[in-house]
Amino acid sequence: MGRDASSEPNGESIAAALLEAEGYAAFEYLGGGQFRALGKPPRFCAELLGSAAADGAAVALAERMPFLESFLPDAEDNWNSSTGGRVESGTWIEQADAGREVALEASALRLGEKRILLIRNPQKDFDEESGLLQKARESALEHERLLREIQKKEILLHCVIHDLTQPLTAIRGCFALLAAESLSPKLQHLIEIGQRQSRNQEEMIRSVLQAFSEELAAQDAAAHDAAQAPDLVKCAQQVAQDYAGAFEERGARIELDSGVDLGSSWRVVGEESRLRRIYTNLLENALRYSSAGGRVMLGAIDEGRFVRAYVDDEGPGLPTGEGAPKLFALFGKGKEGGGKAGLGLYFCKITAERWGGSIGAENRPDRGTRFWFRLPKAEATVEVSPPAAAPIAVVKQSGDSRSGRHLRLLLADDTPVNRQITSLLLERQGHAVLAVENGAQALARLDTQPFDAVILDEEMPEMGGLEVAREIRKREAKAGGHLPLILVTGNASETARARSRAAGVDAHFAKPYEDEELFRKVAELCGADRATPTAEATSESTQPSSGRVDEQELLRRLGGSAKMLRDVAKIFTQDTPKRVAAIRKAIEQQDGATLAAAAHALRGSLAMLGAAEIAAEMRKVESLAKDGQVAEAREIFASIEGKLAAFKKLIAGFAGSSTKQRKAGRADGSSRARGKAR
Amino acid sequence: MLQKKICMLGSFSVGKTSLVKRFVESIFSEKYLTTVGVKIDKKIVPVEGQDVTLMLWDLYGEDEYQKIRMSYLRGASGYLLVADGTRAATVDKALAILDEAEKNFGKIPCVLALNKCDLTEEWAIAPEREAEFAARARHVIRTSAKTGEGVELAFEELAKGMIAT
Numbered sequence: 115m116g117r118d119a120s121s122e123p124n125g126e127s128i129a130a131a132l133l134e135a136e137g138y139a140a141f142e143y144l145g146g147g148q149f150r151a152l153g154k155p156p157r158f159c160a161e162l163l164g165s166a167a168a169d170g171a172a173v174a175l176a177e178r179m180p181f182l183e184s185f186l187p188d189a190e191d192n193w194n195s196s197t198g199g200r201v202e203s204g205t206w207i208e209q210a211d212a213g214r215e216v217a218l219e220a221s222a223l224r225l226g227e228k229r230i231l232l233i234r235n236p237q238k239d240f241d242e243e244s245g246l247l248q249k250a251r252e253s254a255l256e257h258e259r260l261l262r263e264i265q266k267k268e269i270l271l272h273c274v275i276h277d278l279t280q281p282l283t284a285i286r287g288c289f290a291l292l293a294a295e296s297l298s299p300k301l302q303h304l305i306e307i308g309q310r311q312s313r314n315q316e317e318m319i320r321s322v323l324q325a326f327s328e329e330l331a332a333q334d335a336a337a338h339d340a341a342q343a344p345d346l347v348k349c350a351q352q353v354a355q356d357y358a359g360a361f362e363e364r365g366a367r368i369e370l371d372s373g374v375d376l377g378s379s380w381r382v383v384g385e386e387s388r389l390r391r392i393y394t395n396l397l398e399n400a401l402r403y404s405s406a407g408g409r410v411m412l413g414a415i416d417e418g419r420f421v422r423a424y425v426d427d428e429g430p431g432l433p434t435g436e437g438a439p440k441l442f443a444l445f446g447k448g449k450e451g452g453g454k455a456g457l458g459l460y461f462c463k464i465t466a467e468r469w470g471g472s473i474g475a476e477n478r479p480d481r482g483t484r485f486w487f488r489l490p491k492a493e494a495t496v497e498v499s500p501p502a503a504a505p506i507a508v509v510k511q512s513g514d515s516r517s518g519r520h521l522r523l524l525l526a527d528d529t530p531v532n533r534q535i536t537s538l539l540l541e542r543q544g545h546a547v548l549a550v551e552n553g554a555q556a557l558a559r560l561d562t563q564p565f566d567a568v569i570l571d572e573e574m575p576e577m578g579g580l581e582v583a584r585e586i587r588k589r590e591a592k593a594g595g596h597l598p599l600i601l602v603t604g605n606a607s608e609t610a611r612a613r614s615r616a617a618g619v620d621a622h623f624a625k626p627y628e629d630e631e632l633f634r635k636v637a638e639l640c641g642a643d644r645a646t647p648t649a650e651a652t653s654e655s656t657q658p659s660s661g662r663v664d665e666q667e668l669l670r671r672l673g674g675s676a677k678m679l680r681d682v683a684k685i686f687t688q689d690t691p692k693r694v695a696a697i698r699k700a701i702e703q704q705d706g707a708t709l710a711a712a713a714h715a716l717r718g719s720l721a722m723l724g725a726a727e728i729a730a731e732m733r734k735v736e737s738l739a740k741d742g743q744v745a746e747a748r749e750i751f752a753s754i755e756g757k758l759a760a761f762k763k764l765i766a767g768f769a770g771s772s773t774k775q776r777k778a779g780r781a782d783g784s785s786r787a788r789g790k791a792r
Numbered sequence: 793m794l795q796k797k798i799c800m801l802g803s804f805s806v807g808k809t810s811l812v813k814r815f816v817e818s819i820f821s822e823k824y825l826t827t828v829g830v831k832i833d834k835k836i837v838p839v840e841g842q843d844v845t846l847m848l849w850d851l852y853g854e855d856e857y858q859k860i861r862m863s864y865l866r867g868a869s870g871y872l873l874v875a876d877g878t879r880a881a882t883v884d885k886a887l888a889i890l891d892e893a894e895k896n897f898g899k900i901p902c903v904l905a906l907n908k909c910d911l912t913e914e915w916a917i918a919p920e921r922e923a924e925f926a927a928r929a930r931h932v933i934r935t936s937a938k939t940g941e942g943v944e945l946a947f948e949e950l951a952k953g954m955i956a957t
Contacts, residue, residue: 180832180847181830181832183866183867184863184864184865184866184867185863187863187866188863204829204830204861204864205828205829205830206829206830206831206832207829207830207831215831217828217829240828240829243828244826244828247826247828247857247858248825248826250857251804251805251824251826251853251855251857252824254804254855255805255824258879707918707919741913742912742913742915
């Protein structure tokens with residue numbers, strides 16, 4: 115009983131049946147781009163190739179499926195190789211009838227002497243893969259979009275905060291002048307409080323800015339020494355004392371909960387000044403909702419490894435439906451939208467969380483709200499954030515300000531007024547200064563003579579400060595050496611500082627900066643630190659007051675030299691019309707880039723000469739122009755043209771007789787008087 | 793008839809498929825559908841007095857999930873590098889792909905299309921950078937698959953470059 119041999123399936127037919135079952139179209143390569151179909155073609159193949167796919171038919175596949183043209187050389191290499199194996203083509207799409215897209219994959223392998231090309235339609239896998247890739251890429255795009263939004267907010271914050279610090283300079287200047295007057299001890303004491311608070315204010319603003327920077331948010335921790343951990347209750351007591359007056363004014367009270375054990379240690383992970391700021395922000399919030407007869411209570415609860423601090427008020431309580439998450443969100447302000455830009459509680463949240471703690475708020479059972487934050491107790495080294503930036507202080511040398519080595523300095527700044535003033539100030543320190551207008555000139559000078567350090571403005575035509583820095587470091591990589599480089603810029607962000615560091619800059623000075631800080635840094639970088647050790651920090655600002663030209667301050671800055679003041683005034687008076695003309699022309703031509711550059715240059719001069727208000731408006735012009743919003747920039751420029759003209763006229767007066775200036779100049783606004791007299 | 797292969801190269805979501813659809817079918821869709829694999833379209837265009845069949849290889853965008861196979865560029869007569877003008881990083885990506893392509897297959901004509909130029913408020917490429925790119929690509933052309941601006945010009949310039957070599 116034997117079977118008929120002719121009906122027995124042979125190897126080839128089994129293989130063909132398997133391929134058909136698996137949805138493969140199989141072809142044998144005949145050479146010269148010709149293939150012979152093997153077995154019955156699957157439906158997709160018949161659909162795409164028609165009769166060419168019939169068993170045994172010869173077809174120039176690459177002509178019918180152009181994709182295979184790029185795959186064929188790889189397939190041939192594989193067929194001709196001695197190692198064998200299989201090579202895959204990757205997915206491609208063919209269009210069938212009625213526009214239906216068919217996903218295909220090809221693979222080439224050798225079976226004995228036969229060179230085989232398999233094509234299959236992995237539609238299910240393809241659809242699944244497409245779905246996954248679609249989601250992944252949509253997420254990636256959304257992530258990019260969010261990053262751009264965050265960046266925009268950061269830039270806005272930087273601008274807002276930069277402008278917020280400007281009036282502080284004027285306030286500190288006024289305090290400094292008042293401190294110089296003969297006042298009663300009581301008034302002197304009040305002035306000291308004012309000076310201290312304005313310094314604290316500036317420090318707070320800068321720290322809030324730092325807290326929002328990407329770099330700070332990306333850093334999760336830093337080491338902290340338990341011996342320096344702040345005492346939470348002591349901090350609460352100090353802040354309560356500071357705010358006692360403000361509450362009294364409202365007819366309300368602020369107290370420490372009598373149940374708190376003052377004899378215990380309440381040391382927590384954190385940093386003193388920021389802990390104080392958390393309390394300050396919470397108390398500000400409580401004060402806002404306190405009325406006459408009300409009471410705010412501060413307390414602390416030992417929760418084992420944690421300490422929970424709380425601020426209880428007797429206000430109206432949290433609005434219905436207003437969760438703590440929204441209150442503590444960035445720019446979240448609660449129902450009434452009161453408060454300052456929604457930053458305070460957000461700052462508290464991110465600070466507490468960075469220290470490993472948490473924060474929240476809830477309505478109290480009787481009435482009012484409890485705001486609380488929980489921090490880990492300080493034990494052996496735990497990780498916290500790096501210390502806050504030191505307050506900006508002016509270090510006044512009690513000795514000769516020209517002590518130390520005399521340096522050869524190269525200064526590059528495209529704004530004539532800035533060049534003049536900075537050169538003069540550095541020369542007063544005993545240094546020799548060569549000033550040039552742009553980065554290209556700076557590099558050319560470096561080729562011909564040596565310098566001890568280079569001070570670079572960031573934004574200059576032809577070649578900016580960062581580009582110069584990169585070029586210098588590139589040269590040093592080949593030739594050796596390290597020339598100290600200082601960059602002066604309007605951008606104080608961490609991103610800008612990181613950019614400076616990446617370019618090889620040694621010091622990044624964001625305007626407005628203290629002149630003494632610049633002198634000290636120059637000396638430090640050149641190893642020419644001043645010998646005089648008796649430096650004492652004062653609150654004196656070296657910046658001219660905001661909004662008005664303080665002639666005496668300007669004169670003081672220029673070493674009391676009326677001649678220098680005349681020279682600077684002359685330069686400004688000659689330069690400004692050209693800048694204004696350039697601005698007007700750029701506006702007419704809708705040229706945002708040129709407008710931004712001209713506005714930037716003029717802004718620098720205005721800031722240098724103390725016209726902070728006009729400089730702030732010019733910054734807006736610059737910013738809008740950079741974004742291509744020339745029409746909006748034009749409107750702002752139009753609104754300040756009058757003030758600019760008046761300011762130029764005022765400065766032009768300084769370029770006149772020196773005797774007249776000395777007689778007219780007083781810190782209380784004699785420049786105003788002169789202006790009025792005209 | 794002369795036939796030339798053009799490879800559309802660039803990062804994901806820069807508008808390669810949209811540019812092809814605009815050029816070949818004069819259509820545009822706002823909906824983003826990521827390309828998986830390779831699609832080939834063709835269009836016959838007159839170039840300097842002769843008809844040329846342009847085989848447009850629309851390759852998937854390169855990212856961490858998919859890297860372009862250099863074998864797809866085999867036999868190409870020109871590249872249309874596409875970048876999204878609202879995402880500055882995509883320009884660098886396009887140029888990096890060009891570097892890789894030239895390393896494998898030598899220099900061939902290419903045009904850099906800075907796409908999505910209709911999104912003026914979100915434009916992220918500084919004019920001075922465009923000048924830098926011009927040194928690499930035969931032409932740098934601002935295009936918008938949405939409005940059609942610059943699309944025909946981009947393909948025409950590339951086609952002229954391919955005929956000339």
